[in-house]
Structures are given as structure tokens and as C-alpha cells.
Amino acid sequence: MKFNTLCVIGMGYIGLPTASVFASKGVQVTGMDINTAIIKGLLAGKLHIFEPGLQDLYVSAVGSGHLSASESVKPADAFIIAVPTPFYEDKRADLRAVVSAAESILPHLKPGNLVILESTSPPRTTLDIVAPILEKSGMKSGEDFLLAYSPERVLPGRILRELVDNPRVIGGVNRASAEAGRDLYRTFVKGDIILTDATTAEMVKLMENTSRDINIAIANEFSRLAQAFDVDIWEAIGIANLHPRVEILNPGVGVGGHCISVDPWFLVEVDPEDAQLIKQARQVNDEQPAFVAGLIQKAAGGLEGKTVAFLGLAFKPNVDDLRESPAVELAQHLINAGATLYSYEPYRLNAGLPGITQVDSLESALVDADVVVLAVGHDQFKALDPLQIQDKTHADLVFDAVRGWKKEAWETAGFRFNGLARKY
Numbered sequence: 048m049k050f051n052t053l054c055v056i057g058m059g060y061i062g063l064p065t066a067s068v069f070a071s072k073g074v075q076v077t078g079m080d081i082n083t084a085i086i087k088g089l090l091a092g093k094l095h096i097f098e099p100g101l102q103d104l105y106v107s108a109v110g111s112g113h114l115s116a117s118e119s120v121k122p123a124d125a126f127i128i129a130v131p132t133p134f135y136e137d138k139r140a141d142l143r144a145v146v147s148a149a150e151s152i153l154p155h156l157k158p159g160n161l162v163i164l165e166s167t168s169p170p171r172t173t174l175d176i177v178a179p180i181l182e183k184s185g186m187k188s189g190e191d192f193l194l195a196y197s198p199e200r201v202l203p204g205r206i207l208r209e210l211v212d213n214p215r216v217i218g219g220v221n222r223a224s225a226e227a228g229r230d231l232y233r234t235f236v237k238g239d240i241i242l243t244d245a246t247t248a249e250m251v252k253l254m255e256n257t258s259r260d261i262n263i264a265i266a267n268e269f270s271r272l273a274q275a276f277d278v279d280i281w282e283a284i285g286i287a288n289l290h291p292r293v294e295i296l297n298p299g300v301g302v303g304g305h306c307i308s309v310d311p312w313f314l315v316e317v318d319p320e321d322a323q324l325i326k327q328a329r330q331v332n333d334e335q336p337a338f339v340a341g342l343i344q345k346a347a348g349g350l351e352g353k354t355v356a357f358l359g360l361a362f363k364p365n366v367d368d369l370r371e372s373p374a375v376e377l378a379q380h381l382i383n384a385g386a387t388l389y390s391y392e393p394y395r396l397n398a399g400l401p402g403i404t405q406v407d408s409l410e411s412a413l414v415d416a417d418v419v420v421l422a423v424g425h426d427q428f429k430a431l432d433p434l435q436i437q438d439k440t441h442a443d444l445v446f447d448a449v450r451g452w453k454k455e456a457w458e459t460a461g462f463r464f465n466g467l468a469r470k471y
């Protein structure tokens with residue numbers, strides 16, 4: 048099948064790059080979002096998210112006349128739903144955005160159209176939630192129109208490359224739908240395209256992120272054990288990983304972002320009895336910011352009345368995304384322990400986080416600091432030369448939570464150095 052026009056619903060971290068890549072391949076794309084500020088920004092050529100290469104791709108796609116931003120859904124041959132699926136306070140999936148996206152397609156749905164859900168969703172969402180909404184049109188999914196689930200699997204920071212090169216899974220409500228999805232994504236996907244059914248594709252996505260969450264949880268748990276036994280966790284992991292069948296991930300401040308810290312709960316929600324390990328791993332990762340905060344407090348001999356220069360708030364290195372960020376939680380723990388905290392997040396200078404003071408330069412964070420905390424391993428932080436930091440601060444303690452710095456270099460510059468499960 049050939050798709051000449053496409054409407055992508057949700058101009059976030061996935062929808063915007065996906066719309067831009069399709070448009071760059073000559074498909075006529077409408078990028079739709081209900082957020083007026085986002086659409087206004089896009090119409091003015093300003094992106095609300097940072098992703099390497101995206102600004103240039105977006106500007107050239109708009110310039111070529113193939114991409115336009117809109118606050119309403121436009122008729123198209125194909126529709127992609129790429130809206131957020133957060134969770135409620137009790138960790139159940141909040142599918143309101145998926146429901147309203149499907150409802151917004153309904154008035155425009157025509158025979159032969161293809162609808163793809165990309166948002167990470169609990170098993171059976173495509174069949175039990177999206178299909179019934181679209182079938183209110185009087186048309187039957189898989190027969191009159193085509194419907195499939197195709198999870199995004201790209202890594203923030205490498206989205207444009209991974210969109211093209213990663214294998215793509217397409218789960219149709221029937222074979223014809225999956226094949227139509229393949230024809231659509233073949234426009235730009237160079238990786239393999241694997242066809243399956245919708246619920247398997249939903250499950251695959253959740254299994255991928257859940258297995259990563261569990262693997263990070265064991266690394267975080269190892270860091271606590273290493274701390275207890277005065278073992279350098281990084282040395283221990285390095286040695287263990289020499290085994291041909293062992294690949295332990297990196298411990299850190301915790302697990303954040305909109306994916307890995309959220310998605311495993313979708314499996315716990317649908318089958319709590321069978322998802323015990325998944326739940327336990329989630330809890331280990333959720334506790335990690337408090338664990339790291341305890342280490343910092345101990346190293347500083349208490350934080351009451353002390354000032355902390357806090358470097359990084361993003362959920363991981365070299366991105367501007369603060370959703371579910373463990374660094375933000377760590378900052379909050381330190382503030383609760385009595386610290387005055389000045390955080391510097393170069394990718395998001397003013398995030399408006401309640402209770403957290405942000406400054407707009409490294410110098411401003413350092414000037415009054417007693418303790419310097421490296422919370423996110425942004426490349427620009429890792430490249431800092433302690434000898435140049437020396438005269439910018441009277442801080443004597445440096446705490447590296449993410450193994451971004453070399454102990455010797457900081458000690459040579461006169462700092463006391465401490466970190467997550469490292470030998471001192």
C-alpha cells in the first residue's frame with residue numbers, strides 16, 4: 048500500500064521526530080498536538096524538546112512543504128498515535144491521552160485508512176480500547192480500515208539514528224493491518240520489520256523495558272552490597288563482565304524517564320500475582336535516590352546548614368528530559384536533609400521545579416558551595432577539569448554519584464572525593 052498523507056498525533060519526544068522523518072522522505076505530514084504552546088512554537092520554528100539533529104531535520108521538512116503543525120487532526124491516509132501514557136498515583140496506566148487521540152481520529156476515519164498506536168500501553172489496549180472507539184464509525188478494524196500497534200523503541204539522545212536503523216515490530220489486528228504498517232514504515236526504516244499480532248507487539252515493548260529495569264535494579268542492589276562490604280562496585284562489575292555470559296549494567300542515582308520507570312507497572316497492573324519480581328525491581332530502583340542521598344549526607348557529616356552545588360537534573364546524560372528523573376528526587380532528599388541546594392542543568396535552565404533552585408551557570412552553582420554533587424553524567428560535566436574548578440568554590444567535598452570523574456584528579460586539586468560504592 049502507498050501512503051501519501053499522514054497525521055501524527057502527539058508532538059513529543061517520539062511523535063515530532065517520527066513526523067519529521069516521514070516528511071523528509073516526501074510524505075505529506077500533519078503534526079498534531081492539543082498543546083497550543085507546542086504548536087505555536089513549532090509554527091515559529093522553535094522546538095520544545097532537544098534531540099541531536101532534530102532541529103535541522105524539522106526546519107528542512109517544514110521548508111520543503113511536507114510538514115505542518117496543527118492543533119487539530121487532519122484527514123490523512125494513515126494516522127499515528129504517539130501520545131504519552133503516564134500512570135496514576137496508584138501506578139495504573141493512564142490511557143486518557145490514547146482514548147482522546149483515537150476519538151479525535153474518529154470523525155476523519157475513511158475506508159482503507161491505517162491507524163497505528165505507538166504509545167507504550169498495557170497488553171490488549173489496541174484490541175480493547177482503540178479498536179472499539181474507531182469502530183464507532185460503523186467500520187470494522189482489519190476489514191474496512193487497518194489497525195496496528197507498533198512500539199517506538201528508540202533511545203533518547205539517539206532517536207533519529209535508531210528510528211531508521213532499529214528493527215521495527217508491527218502487530219496488526221490482522222495480517223493485512225500488519226502488512227499495511229510495514230508498507231508505511233518502510234518509507235524510512237532500514238532495520239528489519241517484524242510482523243506479529245497487536246497484543247504480542249504490546250507485550251514485546253513492555254518486556255524490553257522491564258528487563259532493562261530489572262537489570263539496572265540488580266546493579267543498584269549490588270552497589271548497596273558493595274558499599275556494605277567496602278568493595279569498589281565499578282571494579283567488581285568490570286571483572287564480572289569479563290565472563291562471557293554476564294553483562295551487569297551500571298548502578299546510579301536510580302531509574303527515570305518516561306519509559307523504563309513507568310512501563311513495568313503496566314505488567315504489574317494487569318497481572319500482579321505473576322509480576323512479583325518486576326514489582327520488586329521497580330521498588331529497588333525507586334529507593335535508589337534515597338540511598339544515594341544517605342551516602343552524601345554521611346560523607347558530608349550531615350547537610351544541615353550546608354550548601355550543595357548540584358550538577359544535573361535530567362533523567363540521564365545528555366538529554367533535556369526531566370520526567371521521573373531520579374536526580375530531581377535526589378535533589379529533593381538533600382533539601383529535606385537541610386541543604387541549601389543550587390542546581391545547574393545546562394539542558395534545561397529553568398524547569399520550574401517546585402522547591403528546587405536552579406542557576407544558569409556552573410559558576411553560580413559553585414560559588415557558595417560546601418559540597419559538589421555530580422548527579423548526571425552529562426559529557427560537559429565529565430570533561431570538567433578539577434584544577435579549574437578549584438578557584439571557583441570553597442567546597443572541600445566532591446560526591447560523584449555516577450562515576451563521571453576520576454578520584455585522583457579531584458584529590459590532586461585538593462578536594463575530598465567520595466562516590467557511589469567506590470573505594471576511598
Ligand code: SAJ
Pocket residue numbers: 167199200201202203255256259263296297298299300301302303304305306307362363364373
Ligand atoms: N540507567 C542506569 N544504569 C544503566 C542504564 C540506564 O541507571 O546502566 C538509568 C538511566 O540513567 C535512566 C534510566 O536508567 O535514568 C533509563 O535510561 P535508558 O538509557 O536505559 O533508557 P531510556 O528510558 O532512555 O530508553 C528506553 C530504551 N529501552 C531499552 O533500552 C530496552 C529505548 O530503547 C526505548 O525506546 C525507551 O526506553 C522507550 O521509549 O520506551
